[in-house]
Amino acid sequence: MAANQNTCSETDSMKAFYASLESSKTTPLSHGFYVPIEKTKKAINILKELLSKKFPLLLHPGRSIVLKDTLKYLLNLPQNEGFCMTTKSELQKLLQCFEQWSVEYHNADGLSTTAKTELSNASEVMNDLEANVKEFHEMDKEEMCLSNKLVCLQERKRKLEEQIEIINIEIAKSAKEKDKVGKRKTELYQTGKELKSKRDDLMINVPRLKAEQVLANKTRDNIEAEWFKLQKQFIPLVARVASSSLPPQASHA
Incomplete structure (x- = not known):
């Protein structure tokens, strides 16, 4: 609302100013109205050119100084060279409005820049917060997946530890049996060496022993044959001797 009022006031001031300029051009000199000198005409043209520009362009340091200096120049003209009181009042109002609005516009521009x-920053924070929330949910999902994976791995580890425990028992048992087998193997090796030594010794005597065995078998066979002959010879003789030495048996009526 205040901005609209300021704009209307500025427009009214401009219209009144140019109306006074137009009236000064059309008023005859014989009536005693002001006819601007060359320097004043130049100042009026400068003012007219500056007033045709948009307000933000007038805030440029060079234009702002020129506008203020031009208005002050026109306001400070001698009474016989200057404008009428109405025009001066409008020019004074224009200068005051420009100075006031320059400050307000500068402050508003600062506020706008600060607000922007x-x-x-707020937009950036919101974007960062949104990204943070998104990443948090992603991390939450990833953490849940990793938690489930850890549970599976821990269960797998437990089963493997049970298997390892069983395997360790089997390893200890197998190691004990291996030691036992190794000990028995050593014993067999020592016995084998002794048996081989004996065998080697015996193999030297094998031909002689075989010959002795053949001779012994032959001797045994000969003895058995001779004994068989003696049996044939002496059994009948013994039988006769035995029968002759027995007393006669009594007869029974």
């Missing part, structure tokens, strides 16, 4: 910066 803060809004940009």
